[in-house]
Amino acid sequence: MKRVLDSLNEGFHRVMKERPEVVVIGQDILDPYGGAFKVTRGLSTDYPERVITSPISEAGITGVGIGLALQKFRPVVEVMFGDFTTLIVDQLINHGTKIYAMYGQRVPLPLTVRTPMGARRGYGPTHSQSLERLFMGVPGLNVVAVSPLVDPGELLTQVILSDGPSLFVENKTLYSHPLWSEESSIQGMKVTRSEDTFPSCTLSYGEEPDVTLVTYGGMTPICLKAAARLREEEELICDVVILHEISPFKVDAIGASLRKSRRMVVAEEGTYSWGWGAEVIARLSEYRFDAPPVRVAAREVPIPAARSMEDEVLPQVRDVVAAAIQTVDSDLR
Amino acid sequence: MLSQIETDFRDMLLIRRTEELILQLFTEGKVSGTTHTCIGQEANAIALISQLDPAIDFVMSNHRCHGHYLSFGCSLEGLLGEIMGRANGICGGRGGSQHLKSGNFFSNGVLGGGAAIACGLALGEKLKKQNGIAVWCLSDGALGEGVVYESLNMAALWNLPILFFVENNLYAQSTPIALGVAGSVVDRAKPFGIHADEIDTTDVEQLRPWCSEMIEYVRTNRKPAWAVVDTYRLAAHSKGDDNRPEEELARHREHDPLYLLRRRVSDACIENAEKWVEDVLAKAAEAAENSPASTMDGELS
Ligand SMILES: Cc1ncc(C[n+]2csc(CCOP(=O)(O)OP(=O)(O)O)c2C)c(N)n1
Numbered sequence A: 001m002k003r004v005l006d007s008l009n010e011g012f013h014r015v016m017k018e019r020p021e022v023v024v025i026g027q028d029i030l031d032p033y034g035g036a037f038k039v040t041r042g043l044s045t046d047y048p049e050r051v052i053t054s055p056i057s058e059a060g061i062t063g064v065g066i067g068l069a070l071q072k073f074r075p076v077v078e079v080m081f082g083d084f085t086t087l088i089v090d091q092l093i094n095h096g097t098k099i100y101a102m103y104g105q106r107v108p109l110p111l112t113v114r115t116p117m118g119a120r121r122g123y124g125p126t127h128s129q130s131l132e133r134l135f136m137g138v139p140g141l142n143v144v145a146v147s148p149l150v151d152p153g154e155l156l157t158q159v160i161l162s163d164g165p166s167l168f169v170e171n172k173t174l175y176s177h178p179l180w181s182e183e184s185s186i187q188g189m190k191v192t193r194s195e196d197t198f199p200s201c202t203l204s205y206g207e208e209p210d211v212t213l214v215t216y217g218g219m220t221p222i223c224l225k226a227a228a229r230l231r232e233e234e235e236l237i238c239d240v241v242i243l244h245e246i247s248p249f250k251v252d253a254i255g256a257s258l259r260k261s262r263r264m265v266v267a268e269e270g271t272y273s274w275g276w277g278a279e280v281i282a283r284l285s286e287y288r289f290d291a292p293p294v295r296v297a298a299r300e301v302p303i304p305a306a307r308s309m310e311d312e313v314l315p316q317v318r319d320v321v322a323a324a325i326q327t328v329d330s331d332l333r
Numbered sequence B: 001m002l003s004q005i006e007t008d009f010r011d012m013l014l015i016r017r018t019e020e021l022i023l024q025l026f027t028e029g030k031v032s033g034t035t036h037t038c039i040g041q042e043a044n045a046i047a048l049i050s051q052l053d054p055a056i057d058f059v060m061s062n063h064r065c066h067g068h069y070l071s072f073g074c075s076l077e078g079l080l081g082e083i084m085g086r087a088n089g090i091c092g093g094r095g096g097s098q099h100l101k102s103g104n105f106f107s108n109g110v111l112g113g114g115a116a117i118a119c120g121l122a123l124g125e126k127l128k129k130q131n132g133i134a135v136w137c138l139s140d141g142a143l144g145e146g147v148v149y150e151s152l153n154m155a156a157l158w159n160l161p162i163l164f165f166v167e168n169n170l171y172a173q174s175t176p177i178a179l180g181v182a183g184s185v186v187d188r189a190k191p192f193g194i195h196a197d198e199i200d201t202t203d204v205e206q207l208r209p210w211c212s213e214m215i216e217y218v219r220t221n222r223k224p225a226w227a228v229v230d231t232y233r234l235a236a237h238s239k240g241d242d243n244r245p246e247e248e249l250a251r252h253r254e255h256d257p258l259y260l261l262r263r264r265v266s267d268a269c270i271e272n273a274e275k276w277v278e279d280v281l282a283k284a285a286e287a288a289e290n291s292p293a294s295t296m297d298g299e300l301s
């Protein structure tokens, strides 16, 4: 059974084989170790000249990536844990995206920063966050997140081949998740993938939906479980819309489902306030709703290390279920 | 044919007069925003940057970038247009005084970050097995930024052809070096195993051979170097913000790089240079005046 991790690793190997301008920089990425989460495994053996192990200098290597991009390489910088992207904010916001767009003509800047985000593994407060929203809404920066529904290796390739700076988010829990990119139906739901470079996916039972669940990344399996439970236990039919390009994002797939359901739940693993969900709701506010949309997100505390508390803090299946019920209840109220 | 000293005099004069004009435009309220002139530091730009090869080398400059830009052979018209917010600006008016790009020349007003990007440019040269070098321009204030030390480490680890060009003018905005920089400026690079040298002069005739050596060191050895020039800015940090004691300024005016050369070249040379600069500048200013205000049209909108 192929997992998300395998797909990422294979995609990486493929793109490095096909594109000699791809260069990888990161900490501890050399074989036999092959990277903290093994996404880069084997690359340094096959392409020793183009895989550079670096000191623990996140800002430094992101800047190096920008310089390499200006030299017409396609650098991929690995930040070992997404929590450490705080250290590259200046490079992405004041340098990378500015070089891309402030000099009067487009300066191609094909930089990819890859990083694992997310919790549910007991790594504690500084190794579990979903900080991608710090980078959402930054003009010129693409934020793309992996899900099992679209070939992650192909998604990574498309990001590497794009001409602007990108943050590529890999939720840690997905690494071992089975790949669903070839399936046309999952858990009884039909999968429709848009034709975009970074597709939106709509999962549907083929019945008129009561609620549209919108999500990305690591919340994908959780929302699917919630949809199944809502159908079995509450007789509520959900569509699940999963985005991969999360900033900027297209509303089309969400809107198409919402036109039928008129109710929406937006789920993300990051914290609640000022989150991705807030922007999704704002962007869709011109649609007609039968009930106020509801956000599901993490509680606003440092993510605890103890699994029991981690579970309390992070959004769970039951939270998505409750949110969906809330949209229906407030509807009836 | 002008001799080296005559060319240097003329080119420094062009930088000086250009920046005086820029300051005047601000005073007259014709342009807005901010600017940082290198008045008093022109010899550094001429001695170092003009010895690079714009076809193969890269310059990553900072907020005080006009001298570097002009010394790299970039367009004067484009600079004035840029600062005046005109369509003919080198960046179409998007960048302004401290965000310039022309060919392999880049500048950015955010301190520090360019160090790592210059390392990336140098790494690119290395991976492509090319001959170019990257120069990162900084002054004493940027030494406070952590990424500088990450960059020194990477430059040394990976043998990058990068020249760290430190124009130590003893101040960061209003902060004298004694309040901002601990220890020695030149010694900072040494524990990384990076070749470091310092020169204390504003005399372009002394700077030129020294800069040439530093450039050649990087180019031939394909290794980083840390080149510290002790200098002084004779004008305000940006437009009118200057709290330095008048006696101190007066003392440094005696080392004004243009003043030093005026005593060495002929009257005819001075006259010709003044005339040439006036013409070139008038034409560039006119071109900018005649260019329409920049708009948000185009591919970046
Ligand atoms: C990261 C950052 N912090 C603060 C500033 C504001 N600032 C602009 S120039 C300057 C002083 C810089 O001093 P120095 O590096 O010595 O350069 P000099 O002005 O002497 O050429 C400051 C504080 C900035 N541009 N970037």
Ligand SMILES: [Mg+2]
Residues within 6 Å of the ligand: B139, B140, B141, B167, B168, B169, B170, B171, B172, B173
């Ligand atoms: Mg200074």
